[in-house]
Amino acid sequence: MSSATDTQVPAAAPVKARRRRSLRRLSGRDRVVVGLLLGIPLLLDLAFVWFPALATLLLSFTKWNGVGSLHTKACLPNVPSILNNGCLYGIQNYHQAVTVYPEFWPAVRHNLIWLGVFIFVATPLGMLFAVLIDRGIKGSRMYQSILFLPVMLSLALIGIIWEFVYSQNLGLINTVIGRNGNSNAIDWLGNPHLNLWAVLVEATWRQAGYVMVLYLAGLKAVDPTLREAAVVDGANAWQTFWRVVFPVMRPINVVIMVVTVIESLRAFDLVYITNKGINGLELLSVLVTSNIVGETQRVGFGSALGVVLLVISLVPICIFLFQTFRSESREGQS
């Protein structure tokens, strides 16, 4: 792994030595240190993150209930499923998911709605908070602290806290709008047409604060001379933000895009604590989970659903990696 081509001491070759990753001879002991420092974490990462990610892909082409062993024979058609276990199932899991599994399309739709609300409501709201706070308005530190509070709380806790707001007969909203009688009470979290939106309010409540903090960090790092120059050129606040500040914040915008997409794919805790993700709150993440912690284990099928999540999440991940490491590899080559 560690190559040792440059045997000179730094002082003898100042130009080469100044390169950040200058090659130096490593003693035997140093090689062991490198091996351990890099090897152990890499092994953990490969064994418990990347191996399972790859295994999800492979298992998605099998039919397996988790009992007995996997083999590479193809599943037989028209045989009771008990005899057809651990076999290769081709793309049947995917086919079943999109054709006969009743929860699949609702879950996809809910995930898309979730993503849409994050993109069009939570993220802009968080950005607006950040921009207003960044203008040094009076009390900005206090606002920042308050709006950021939900980010500290676990999503499970947020789900519980909001149940009091939404409670059918005693809750805050129904009492305030006078709909807390038994006959006309609105069941915010139970009605399958309403509960997704109710939970999305909770999710937005947290996500906006998260985006705000990330965006504030980006705004503070913008070179103030850029803004001054824009003002000298006669730009108003709106133009300064959209034409000057926003473009130079490209890296942070990509981070926020990634956070927005990944968080909406990961969404799980809120719906699980609310009603275990059924009856209007189905999400892909819940379907994956219910295939392993549920009564019947359908490992292959659950994996196929996991692959759907994987494929979608690879898009923002690749964009992020491309933008983050493009400059890095150039540095490395120069």
Place this chain on the structure above:
Amino acid sequence: MTTDSSISGSLPRVRTAQPSGTGRRGKPRPWGQIASQLFLISASVLWLLPILFALYIALRPYSETTKYGYVSLPHSLTLKNFTDAWSTSGMPHFFWNSVLITVPAVVIVLALASGVAFVLTRVNVKINVALLIVFTAGNLLPQQVIITPLYRLYLLIPLPSFLSDSGLMYNSITGLVVVNVSFQLGFCVFVLSNYMKSIPEEMYEAALVDGAGLWTRFWRLTVPLCRPALAALATLLTTWIYNDFFWAITLMSSGDKRPVTSALANLQGQFVSNQNLIAAAAMIAAVPTLVVYVLLQKQFIAGLSLGSSKG
């Protein structure tokens, strides 16, 4: 490093430009200021309301809220819900589980990630960038992508009995530590390697001249210099791992081994007839994160900012 000190350190201009708020944008715009204030005040009220509302319910007796509803003036306030939730539901036990998972996980992940980040930034192993990508991308995957095989894997890996009474990774505290460490490694490696790149090369040259080996350069030179980043990450990780719900729900079958955050789901079933107790239990479970919020907010935000910006 807090965001504030770093900005005022490197960009003192921000500070001088800040107070005038209006001057920076040219003409003073009083209406804009008032609108902004009104908007932020109403947002703040909306943001605090659900938390304070739950706290209010936790402070009121069950008999009273069932009679008058949650939105009513208090006839009596009591801490009884808190003491009941604490003593009848085994919350101390769940808290202890959280400690047993969170503390080792944070320490191990920071130790391992500093090592990786050091090697990737200071030793040429040819594939530095590729390895950095492997770590970073691993952290970005949704947990549900890897859970199905991970669950099977946890059922297969045996552990000695002093690490797990189940004899397996599944349903053990060790198993949860391992998954949290593996999953958070990527983020920490990314942040720490960005941070370590900013350490001037001259310091390492001086150490080399003094004959310092690689380990000394790592442990005696790099790690102390990274203390601000490590403190920020420790705050962030403690909160995240404490708040974890998904791993504990899926990789632990029995309720009594779960950490407090996921035990809340059980408590909800247990106290279904007394919502005020649930509110109190939720408030108790929030205490550690609220302590971080009050005392270490700057560290937490610094951690997030380090992760989102390149060093």
